[in-house]
Amino acid sequence: MPVHNADIAKIFAKVADLLEIQGANPFRVRAYRNAARQISSLSRSVRDMLEQNKSLTDLPGIGEDLAGKIETIVETGTLPLLQELMKQSAPELDELLRIPGLGPKRAQTLFKELHVTNLVELRGAAEKRKIRDLHGFGEKTEKQILQGLEQRTSEQRTKLAVVEEVAKSLTEYLDASNATKKIMVAGSYRRRKETVGDLDILVTCRQGSQEKVMTRFVEYDDVEQVVSQGKTRSTVILRSGLQVDLRAVAAVSYGAALHYFTGSKAHNIAVRKMGQKKNLKINEYGVFDNRDKRIAGKTEEEVYEKVDLPYIEPEMREDRGEIEAAKMGRLPQLITLDQILGDLHSHTKETDGRYSLEEMAEAAQKVGYKYLAVSNHSKHLTVAKGLDAKRLAEQIEKIDALNEDFEDFLLLKAIEVDILEDGSLDLPDSILKELDLTVCAVHDKHNLPRGKQTERIIRAMDNRYFNILAHPTGRLINERRPCAVDMERLMDAARERGCFMELNAQPDRLDLNDIYCKMAKEMGVKIAISTDAHGVDDLQDMRFGVYQARRGWLEAEDVLNTKSWTELRKLFRRDN
DNA sequence: GCCGTTTTCGGCCCGACTGTTTTCAGTCG
Numbered sequence: 001m002p003v004h005n006a007d008i009a010k011i012f013a014k015v016a017d018l019l020e021i022q023g024a025n026p027f028r029v030r031a032y033r034n035a036a037r038q039i040s041s042l043s044r045s046v047r048d049m050l051e052q053n054k055s056l057t058d059l060p061g062i063g064e065d066l067a068g069k070i071e072t073i074v075e076t077g078t079l080p081l082l083q084e085l086m087k088q089s090a091p092e093l094d095e096l097l098r099i100p101g102l103g104p105k106r107a108q109t110l111f112k113e114l115h116v117t118n119l120v121e122l123r124g125a126a127e128k129r130k131i132r133d134l135h136g137f138g139e140k141t142e143k144q145i146l147q148g149l150e151q152r153t154s155e156q157r158t159k160l161a162v163v164e165e166v167a168k169s170l171t172e173y174l175d176a177s178n179a180t181k182k183i184m185v186a187g188s189y190r191r192r193k194e195t196v197g198d199l200d201i202l203v204t205c206r207q208g209s210q211e212k213v214m215t216r217f218v219e220y221d222d223v224e225q226v227v228s229q230g231k232t233r234s235t236v237i238l239r240s241g242l243q244v245d246l247r248a249v250a251a252v253s254y255g256a257a258l259h260y261f262t263g264s265k266a267h268n269i270a271v272r273k274m275g276q277k278k279n280l281k282i283n284e285y286g287v288f289d290n291r292d293k294r295i296a297g298k299t300e301e302e303v304y305e306k307v308d309l310p311y312i313e314p315e316m317r318e319d320r321g322e323i324e325a326a327k328m329g330r331l332p333q334l335i336t337l338d339q340i341l342g343d344l345h346s347h348t349k350e351t352d353g354r355y356s357l358e359e360m361a362e363a364a365q366k367v368g369y370k371y372l373a374v375s376n377h378s379k380h381l382t383v384a385k386g387l388d389a390k391r392l393a394e395q396i397e398k399i400d401a402l403n404e405d406f407e408d409f410l411l412l413k414a415i416e417v418d419i420l421e422d423g424s425l426d427l428p429d430s431i432l433k434e435l436d437l438t439v440c441a442v443h444d445k446h447n448l449p450r451g452k453q454t455e456r457i458i459r460a461m462d463n464r465y466f467n468i469l470a471h472p473t474g475r476l477i478n479e480r481r482p483c484a485v486d487m488e489r490l491m492d493a494a495r496e497r498g499c500f501m502e503l504n505a506q507p508d509r510l511d512l513n514d515i516y517c518k519m520a521k522e523m524g525v526k527i528a529i530s531t532d533a534h535g536v537d538d539l540q541d542m543r544f545g546v547y548q549a550r551r552g553w554l555e556a557e558d559v560l561n562t563k564s565w566t567e568l569r570k571l572f573r574r575d576n
Numbered sequence: 577g578c579c580g581t582t583t584t585c586g587g588c589c590c591g592a593c594t595g596t597t598t599t600c601a602g603t604c605g
Contacts, residue, residue, distance in 0.1 A: 191586055
């Protein structure tokens with residue numbers, strides 16, 4: 001069983017939790033946590049790096065010791081230190097930290113005083129009212145723990161598209177009071193992460209109305225529970241279970257606060273450290289010199305300027321090399337929605353779409369596109385009434401006829417063709433060659449072992465009519481895990497053969513993810529950002545794809561559908 | 577445990593809110 005970056009990160013994160021509970025040096029704990037984060041956001045596999053004799057200590061936050069531990073994990077799949085820690089305390093003790101209100105200190109107390117070693121025992125202790133008598137605990141804390149245990153089952157991060165609607169209603173509600181001046185949603189929402197843990201809203205208020213805004217906030221219709229309410233910060237939980245934090249700051253601090261609350265935490269720490277070196281203190285109120293005088297804070301640009309950095313787009317603020325890139329003046333010009341010229345994956349009601357060819361074409365023109373690829377399913381996908389060669393030929397004819405009448409717009413003749421288990425495509429070359437492009441997809445046997453799944457797709461790429469690999473991992477966020485595939489091998493194979501990867505923009509998919517997008521860019525594989533629209537409204541999902549692409553550092557030149565059809569056509573021909 | 581253009585030792589980001597205290601520890605972001 002090969003060890004992946006995620007496995008290593010998981011082990012380090014657990015080591016950090018258990019060490020922290022045991023009261024270890026907090027900086028040692030931080031080192032493990034840092035390493036876990038670094039490794040999970042790496043766009044290459046550590047295992048491959050070791051195989052190629054690349055030095056792991058070049059990675060930020062990885063020194064001699066951790067590099068050695070990583071090697072151990074890659075070789076044995078486990079880490080003696082973790083086994084030891086699990087023996088010393090309890091294997092599942094770290095679970096306690098997931099309960100709101102419980103941190104390392106209290107977990108330690110619960111373990112020592114009540115011999116609580118997991119969540120089941122925690123519930124038992126709370127129900128028997130044993131916790132309230134512990135030093136530092138009380139009745140309220142005990143109740144909070146029970147509540148936390150209840151909510152735990154439904155704990156999941158919320159998809160960006162869902163949060164977008166919540167954010168819109170809530171900010172409109174706050175805005176309607178006229179007590180606020182600026183309202184901005186910060187946090188991972190602003191960084192456009194595919195899922196959001198909680199919503200961070202930042203406001204500046206009119207003179208003297210700060211408390212009024214806080215009160216209005218906690219009285220919002222959708223609020224189920226008020227977790228805390230203060231003059232500058234309040235936290236509520238909505239009926240959906242989503243937590244929302246509201247922070248109020250003065251206008252002079254707005255930029256600093258926006259930077260601070262947009263995060264990511266790791267990015268902020270990196271920026272603050274740069275400030276420290278210049279004898280500056282950076283917090284949510286501004287940038288302060290050594291006499292504690294505020295020298296910046298109104299805008300984010302000011303904050304960056306004080307540490308000699310250019311403005312860094314929120315989507316990049318993950319401490320994944322953006323600070324280094326900024327220092328060297330090498331920040332990418334991230335792709336924007338208005339650079340998208342068309343959509344390379346869509347369906348009509350001929351298979352499982354909801355609208356006709358004509359309606360989809362009209363909708364695409366309304367968006368301002370120059371082209372729309374109609375890529376209905378192929379016959380193997382019977383549930384979707386997939387096309388056989390004959391029906392596809394008819395669709396081709398119909399598209400040719402429609403194209404006669406368009407001005408400055410084209411329907412592209414395409415197919416979302418199934419990649420069969422043996423790696424062949426679901427339709428014969430004789431019909432595929434009549435198309436402008438193919439979008440090729442795995443729709444069954446998601447559970448093949450990694451090697452076989454990878455081989456299957458690479459074999460499909462060997463077909464000269466293979467253009468774009470649709471939703472490459474097949475994951476559905478919060479619902480279906482990604483297929484086991486060796487993405488680096490797929491990317492290599494794609495580049496060698498002149499194939500491309502899709503970034504499926506459906507908010508449930510966003511497949512490729514941000515890290516794989518960055519990997520594609522680094523490996524020289526171009527990406528199609530496609531909505532996979534099954535209806536006219538779905539064309540609007542393009543923005544989610546662009547967000548994800550920006551998180552993966554993609555620029556216009558990395559993305560197929562920023563190019564004209566004349567350019568694209570050459571890229572899709574693999575004849576020579 | 578990591579890191580280094582004042583350091584190979586001695587630093588390591590910072591503030592708000594709650595509940596349990598009796599001046600503050602713990603948690604959270």
